[in-house]
Amino acid sequence: MKKTILVTGGAGFVGSNLCLKLKEKYPGYSIIAFDNLKRRGSELSIGDFQKNGISFIHGDIRNQEDILAAGEFDVLIEASAEPSVTAGLVSDPTYVINNNLYGSINCFNTCLKNKAILIFLSTSRVYPIDKIEHASFIEENSRFSFGNDQYCEGISKEGISEKLSLEGARSFYGATKLASELFIQEYAAFYGLKASITRFGVIAGPRQMGKTDQGVVTLWMARHYWKQPLKYIGYGGTGKQVRDILHIDDLIDLVDLQIHHIERFEGKIYNAGGGKPNSVSLCEMTAICEKITGNKIAIASELQARQADLRIFITDNSRIEKETGWKPQRSVEMVFTDIFNWIKGNERQLGTILK
Numbered sequence: 277m278k279k280t281i282l283v284t285g286g287a288g289f290v291g292s293n294l295c296l297k298l299k300e301k302y303p304g305y306s307i308i309a310f311d312n313l314k315r316r317g318s319e320l321s322i323g324d325f326q327k328n329g330i331s332f333i334h335g336d337i338r339n340q341e342d343i344l345a346a347g348e349f350d351v352l353i354e355a356s357a358e359p360s361v362t363a364g365l366v367s368d369p370t371y372v373i374n375n376n377l378y379g380s381i382n383c384f385n386t387c388l389k390n391k392a393i394l395i396f397l398s399t400s401r402v403y404p405i406d407k408i409e410h411a412s413f414i415e416e417n418s419r420f421s422f423g424n425d426q427y428c429e430g431i432s433k434e435g436i437s438e439k440l441s442l443e444g445a446r447s448f449y450g451a452t453k454l455a456s457e458l459f460i461q462e463y464a465a466f467y468g469l470k471a472s473i474t475r476f477g478v479i480a481g482p483r484q485m486g487k488t489d490q491g492v493v494t495l496w497m498a499r500h501y502w503k504q505p506l507k508y509i510g511y512g513g514t515g516k517q518v519r520d521i522l523h524i525d526d527l528i529d530l531v532d533l534q535i536h537h538i539e540r541f542e543g544k545i546y547n548a549g550g551g552k553p554n555s556v557s558l559c560e561m562t563a564i565c566e567k568i569t570g571n572k573i574a575i576a577s578e579l580q581a582r583q584a585d586l587r588i589f590i591t592d593n594s595r596i597e598k599e600t601g602w603k604p605q606r607s608v609e610m611v612f613t614d615i616f617n618w619i620k621g622n623e624r625q626l627g628t629i630l631k
């Protein structure tokens with residue numbers, strides 16, 4: 277059956293990849309990208325949408341009338357947000373709260389009007405910072421890793437699972453996402469909204485307009501590509517902090533499954549990330565970028581960690597892999613290679629944004 281899919285934040289990194297790949301896989305579907313173009317670089321997606329038969333609506337999710345202008349749809353993928361974890365930490369948090377919480381509630385209401393299903397992209401940042409920072413860790417040659425004996429449920433050598441307690445502060449970004457999750461559960465219980473909620477770790481790949489506060493993988497590759505300096509910030513300043521990286525195409529495989537089998541995801545909340553096999557430290561990222569670009573750059577050290585930063589985050593994918601069959605298929609090296617090729621193929625256009 278043909279579907280109409282509305283992607284809010286459709287011109288951003290995750291949204292534009294979803295629009296383009298879903299249209300390629302399901303040419304008969306109507307795909308509508310909806311975006312206020314707040315993120316620098318999102319405007320570049322519009323040309324790609326025109327070439328690929330994807331409609332574009334310039335609108336803001338904070339304004340319900342803008343979303344209603346999209347007309348009827350079967351699926352709404354909520355991929356708009358202010359995605360920076362530092363948003364609202366040193367300045368007024370009103371913007372991130374209005375955008376990520378009130379804006380997403382407008383999306384939920386529009387789903388109800390259309391009897392549409394909702395695919396909600398949540399974040400690993402819903403987990404409290406202190407809980408993760410108190411985990412026992414081992415310092416290895418090029419990275420930190422979680423120790424064998426942990427002090428609480430939800431943290432293990434495999435990473436952070438859905439069992440980790442939600443008690444504690446998590447950043448305004450994380451709080452808006454957690455609050456949205458809670459509202460989705462209310463909408464599901466009392467209004468019958470069919471929804472999937474997935475807590476993603478770091479997602480990376482082509483089309484991400486990486487900057488210092490968000491999109492570290494693109495940032496690292498771009499700085500190597502254009503031979504510009506970088507810094508290891510915090511945790512001793514040696515670049516041993518670790519994240520697991522999910523290739524954007526693995527996210528698309530999961531969202532595709534959610535669109536077509538929402539019943540497997542309703543009423544559940546899953547973590548999804550690259551997982552331990554796809555985890556990497558900053559200094560290991562440097563080695564990968566040096567190998568791919570052939571360039572070596574200056575990397576300074578700053579001892580003071582940034583607010584809301586984490587020494588290690590690795591997604592424990594056990595539950596989603598066991599219950600849904602989804603599993604990341606693409607390696608960290610592939611993520612970096614794909615970003616390198618994207619930058620190389622669009623060097624002039626991207627230079628004005630990523631440099």
Ligand SMILES: NC(=O)c1ccc[n+]([C@@H]2O[C@H](COP(=O)([O-])OP(=O)(O)OC[C@H]3O[C@@H](n4cnc5c(N)ncnc54)[C@H](O)[C@@H]3O)[C@@H](O)[C@H]2O)c1
Nearest residue numbers: 285288289290311312313314315318336337356357476479
């Ligand atoms: N990138 C990651 O590593 C990651 C990890 C976990 C979850 N997520 C979630 O995935 C979603 C997409 O993130 P992304 O990395 O593509 O971010 P992005 O910044 O690249 O894309 C977000 C898009 O939303 C648009 N936007 C922002 N506010 C809007 C508004 N009020 N109305 C309409 N459009 C608006 C922006 O212009 C941008 O194009 C977000 O909900 C984010 O929280 C991302």
